[in-house]
Amino acid sequence: MPEIVEKINDVPLASPITRKSRAQQTNYGLYSHICGTNISYGNVSCLTSSVKAFVEESIALCQPDQVHICDGSDVENKMILRIMLEEGTIIPLPKYENCWLARTNPADVARVESRTFICTENIDETIPTPKEGVRGTLGNWISPDDFQQSIHGRFPGCMKGRTMYVVPFSMGPLGSPLSKIGIEITDSPYVVASMRIMARMGTPVLDQLRKQDEFIRALHSVGTPLNGILEYFSWPCDPERTIILHNPSENLIVSYGSGYGGNSLLGKKCFALRIGSTIAKREGWLAEHMLILGITNPDGEKKYITAAFPSACGKTNLAMLNPSLPGYKVECVGDDIAWMKFDTEGVLRAINPENGFFGVAPGTSLETNPIAMATIFKNTIFTNVAYTSDGGVYWEGMESSLASGVQITDWLGKPWTKESGRLAAHPNSRFCTPAGQCPIIDLHWEDPQGVPISAILFGGRRPVGVPLIYEARSWSHGVFIGAAMRSESTAAAEHKGKAIMNDPFAMRPFFGYNFGHYVKHWLSMANRGKVPKIFHVNWFRKDSNGKFVWPGYGDNSRVLEWILRRCNEEHCYIDVAIGKIPAKSALNLNNMKEVTDYEELFSLPKEFWLQETAEIRAYFESQVGSDLPQEIYNELSQLRERVAQI
Ligand code: O2Y
Ligand code: MN
Numbered sequence: 282m283p284e285i286v287e288k289i290n291d292v293p294l295a296s297p298i299t300r301k302s303r304a305q306q307t308n309y310g311l312y313s314h315i316c317g318t319n320i321s322y323g324n325v326s327c328l329t330s331s332v333k334a335f336v337e338e339s340i341a342l343c344q345p346d347q348v349h350i351c352d353g354s355d356v357e358n359k360m361i362l363r364i365m366l367e368e369g370t371i372i373p374l375p376k377y378e379n380c381w382l383a384r385t386n387p388a389d390v391a392r393v394e395s396r397t398f399i400c401t402e403n404i405d406e407t408i409p410t411p412k413e414g415v416r417g418t419l420g421n422w423i424s425p426d427d428f429q430q431s432i433h434g435r436f437p438g439c440m441k442g443r444t445m446y447v448v449p450f451s452m453g454p455l456g457s458p459l460s461k462i463g464i465e466i467t468d469s470p471y472v473v474a475s476m477r478i479m480a481r482m483g484t485p486v487l488d489q490l491r492k493q494d495e496f497i498r499a500l501h502s503v504g505t506p507l508n509g510i511l512e513y514f515s516w517p518c519d520p521e522r523t524i525i526l527h528n529p530s531e532n533l534i535v536s537y538g539s540g541y542g543g544n545s546l547l548g549k550k551c552f553a554l555r556i557g558s559t560i561a562k563r564e565g566w567l568a569e570h571m572l573i574l575g576i577t578n579p580d581g582e583k584k585y586i587t588a589a590f591p592s593a594c595g596k597t598n599l600a601m602l603n604p605s606l607p608g609y610k611v612e613c614v615g616d617d618i619a620w621m622k623f624d625t626e627g628v629l630r631a632i633n634p635e636n637g638f639f640g641v642a643p644g645t646s647l648e649t650n651p652i653a654m655a656t657i658f659k660n661t662i663f664t665n666v667a668y669t670s671d672g673g674v675y676w677e678g679m680e681s682s683l684a685s686g687v688q689i690t691d692w693l694g695k696p697w698t699k700e701s702g703r704l705a706a707h708p709n710s711r712f713c714t715p716a717g718q719c720p721i722i723d724l725h726w727e728d729p730q731g732v733p734i735s736a737i738l739f740g741g742r743r744p745v746g747v748p749l750i751y752e753a754r755s756w757s758h759g760v761f762i763g764a765a766m767r768s769e770s771t772a773a774a775e776h777k778g779k780a781i782m783n784d785p786f787a788m789r790p791f792f793g794y795n796f797g798h799y800v801k802h803w804l805s806m807a808n809r810g811k812v813p814k815i816f817h818v819n820w821f822r823k824d825s826n827g828k829f830v831w832p833g834y835g836d837n838s839r840v841l842e843w844i845l846r847r848c849n850e851e852h853c854y855i856d857v858a859i860g861k862i863p864a865k866s867a868l869n870l871n872n873m874k875e876v877t878d879y880e881e882l883f884s885l886p887k888e889f890w891l892q893e894t895a896e897i898r899a900y901f902e903s904q905v906g907s908d909l910p911q912e913i914y915n916e917l918s919q920l921r922e923r924v925a926q927i
Pocket of ligand 2: 570617
């Protein structure tokens with residue numbers, strides 16, 4: 282192997298080269314051709330006939346110059362990094378070990394919900410019918426004809442002059458009965474390197490496929506703009522024509538035009554949540570937007586908890602909690618997605634289908650998440666953060682780790698100082714880092730059977746009226762709480778300030794099928810095994826001066842302690858209108874740094890809850906109508922009656 286492959290950090294950036302000439306340079310082929318196209322890397326005889334057929338169809342459609350079949354090896358990874366270095370997609374970060382910074386085209390920086398579609402024969406398989414005159418907000422439907430047209434209007438010839446990478450990946454530990462396999466075909470080396478971190482990738486997956494020839498097909502291209510102008514050679518994309526398509530009946534994902542995050546790392550949101558939720562419904566399990574953590578109390582008793590919070594509510598922070606309560610220990614299984622299925626004993630077991638964390642960088646710091654900070658400074662690809670003159674990274678929140686005298690270059694490549702009046706890192710900038718190097722990764726995080734789940738938490742950012750913690754009265758009440766989830770978000774684009782938005786189950790952007798049917802599926806889980814207790818948490822309540830009434834972070838372990846006690850059926854609660862809350866003496870508020878007032882944490886303002894129930898009803902009726910199971914409307918009516926008694 283050439284020396285450059287071994288010593289990638291020493292490679293000087295090459296002068297601009299065309300993709301074509303680079304493609305010719307990397308011909309380390311073992312085999313010669315597939316479908317008349319040169320194989321530059323990998324072994325076609327490793328592919329099962331159905332994988333080969335998918336590759337052949339994709340070649341015929343996309344017409345790449347060459348094909349690279351990924352094996353997931355270190356040598357291959359170094360080749361991929363070298364290609365990205367040469368093309369200017371990444372720069373090295375010599376302050377750390379094997380860390381890289383990618384900077385995208387500024388037009389390609391986030392998931393694009395408005396361009397994300399689910400294809401079914403009938404629209405009502407995908408989305409509930411909103412009330413007349415109301416715009417539906419629970420997903421986008423595309424017809425089978427338009428699905429085909431979208432593909433044929435974009436993909437033919439889109440990989441000309443480029444390498445097509447074939448990425449075999451497993452969501453979940455290889456060979457686990459809860460895992461599923463995918464083949465992503467992409468023309469982005471950034472996607473290859475990131476998928477290697479975020480999923481189990483390469484030859485072992487192809488070996489597994491020979492035992493179970495069943496996989497999800499995922500086709501991705503960064504695209505070729507119609508005008509042919511690649512403004513950002515280092516980050517090709519086609520923002521004008523970006524589209525993310527899912528066809529559940531064919532287990533097919535097709536993504537065009539974006540190289541970023543959830544749009545291109547197709548194992549994550551597209552597979553593990555959208556297509557995953559449709560498979561889960563068919564097979565009787567749950568694919569959820571949830572972290573998974575293990576918590577051990579001072580007596581050594583351990584339980585696992587999952588939690589669904591909308592974006593920007595601290596899922597990664599909770600998954601990596603550093604408890605302030607003495608003697609407690611939290612261990613991380615996953616920070617974003619949980620696949621949960623009942624075992625033969627009726628115990629709900631969860632796996633994290635991912636292999637890495639794709640976490641938001643800004644706000645991550647030694648103060649907010651020291652465990653993440655101990656995880657991310659090796660073997661990591663950062664995207665759209667700022668970099669420092671001493672070869673490191675910087676983002677908002679890292680002020681205290683900044684050595685004096687270093688200069689900062691912002692995510693757009695411009696010199697930056699605190700006085701610049703703009704952000705150094707893009708708000709959606711990310712670290713993509715292997716989960717296995719998290720210092721508190723759980724011993725059982727790759728257990729093929731999954732971990733047993735004792736409690737499910739729903740939560741949101743609710744400045745007013747919603748207590749720190751309450752427990753559902755029953756499974757159906759808990760499902761109602763998930764369906765009624767709301768959270769504060771910043772409507773930055775519309776400049777309307779903060780608004781309370783509905784985000785049922787934290788899945789609004791990720792439902793793979795009609796939300797009403799999804800709720801029915803959740804209700805039906807009670808017939809399959811012993812369902813966990815459900816809780817709602819809110820770390821973000823504010824007092825009349827706008828100050829948070831709960832310190833959060835490590836002190837959230839006090840809330841988890843109460844949850845553990847409830848999982849052991851301790852009678853440490855009182856019944857209130859919205860569910861069960863900790864009895865006054867039951868929440869451990871000892872030795873807190875700040876004085877915390879139980880009344881402020883748990884008061885239930887009647888006017889607020891009357892309005893809340895009215896708004897939930899309006900939302901259900903206008904967005905879901907008769908698709909929402911009657912049981913959920915009944916739960917809402919009962920809540921309204923109890924609130925009237927406050
Ligand atoms: O912008 C993206 O593509 C990233 S979205 C994302 C990434 C990691 C975990 N969660 C999310 C999310 O949007 O929920
Ligand atoms: Mn997420």
